[in-house]
Amino acid sequence: MSTSPTSASTPFSHITSSNPNCTQNLNTSSSGIQPPISNIHHFLSINLTSTNYLIWRFQLLALLRGYDLLSFVDGTTQPPMKTLDDGSMNPVYTAWYKQDQLLLSWLFSSLTKSIHTQVVGLETSRSVWQFLNSAFASQSQASIMQLCLSLHTLKKGADAMATYLLKAKSITNELELASKPISDDDMVLYILGGLSSEYAAFGTSVTIRDSPISVVDLHGLLLNEEIHCQSSASDLINATANMALTQRPSNNRNQQQQQQHHSCGRGRGSNGR
Known part of the structure; x- marks a missing residue:
């Protein structure tokens, strides 16, 4: 007794040739x-x-x-x-x-x-x-150009680092969908280029590395660098506030001495008359 052919496990897989006379596997339901x-x-x-x-x-x-x-x-x-x-x-x-x-x-x-x-x-x-x-097609091309422009003008500004990195990732994802992928090396430069001056030293340390850094690794380092920058800024604010407090009593004493001297001067003038 003959065995019926096993149906293909993948849909449409029985159509394997454009030969008009090919008739194999057509008994499959x-x-x-x-x-x-x-x-x-x-x-x-x-x-x-x-x-x-x-x-x-x-x-x-x-x-x-x-x-x-x-x-x-x-x-x-x-x-x-x-x-x-x-x-x-x-x-x-x-x-x-x-x-x-x-x-x-x-x-x-x-x-x-x-x-x-x-x-x-x-x-x-x-x-x-x-x-x-x-x-x-034309709409897609316009979208690609707009995405590329957004990448070139990418700026962190006042955004949190996580928000900034998410914005960059969103742009690259859309370019990937449009079959216009951005390399890791280029993406690293775009991200660094959009940072403010407080990250300048960090950017330099990344660009002079002997080995290239991946975008994933850069993300982690930038999040840590943001914490460091925030800590440094907080220390600076505290130091400035402390300096202002230490200078204030000295200024008050100077003002009091000036007032006393001025008062004494007026007193001598009255006695003299």
């Missing part, structure tokens, strides 16, 4: 290879709006890679021929079409209503992906 479309919203928590394309795209790319489906939208997997040489329907095309329509429904489910209306009429997952990429 489609119900055994479909992704869990019913709980797709657990994976797609962010719907595409007019302002969040970069993070939406990052979310979709992770999902598509996880299910080995990226080739459907990036053009690596080409649609098979619809019919065979004898004019009959190509079963490979039928399987490809079903899987592509499932993927298309994933994309649709991740769009807000205003975006959804813009892709009505597009019939493949790749056509929707290409349209969205084209529609948001």
Whole structure:
């Protein structure tokens, strides 16, 4: 007795060739290879709006890679021929079409209503992906330029060190989403460049190190340096206050002596008359 073929454990993994005449593994039931479309919203928590394309795209790319489906939208997997040489329907095309329509429904489910209306009429997952990429390309480029500008003009100001570092991390995360990662060396320079003059000595000690410092290590050192600077500032304030207190009695004595001398002078003048 023959054994039925084992269904693939990964969705869509049976479509391994764009050869229009390839017919292997097509006896597998489609119900055994479909992704869990019913709980797709657990994976797609962010719907595409007019302002969040970069993070939406990052979310979709992770999902598509996880299910080995990226080739459907990036053009690596080409649609098979619809019919065979004898004019009959190509079963490979039928399987490809079903899987592509499932993927298309994933994309649709991740769009807000205003975006959804813009892709009505597009019939493949790749056509929707290409349209969205084209529609948001200029916006994405503008966002990248703004993020880069924010990084170049990054300043700590009156922010707590933890807040400042979180702001820097947020910018680099968004650039990472836009496929514009910032190296650790560059990020260290951006962070140091945004510090006030009280951190100048610390910045110098970091830049003259023999070995480069990671951003993670820099974060820890900066938090400690902030405590040191705050302690030094507190000591200076206390010293200034103590100096003011020690000088005040001396000033009072001088004023009293001047008043007594002035009073004595006026007394002699009266007796003289």
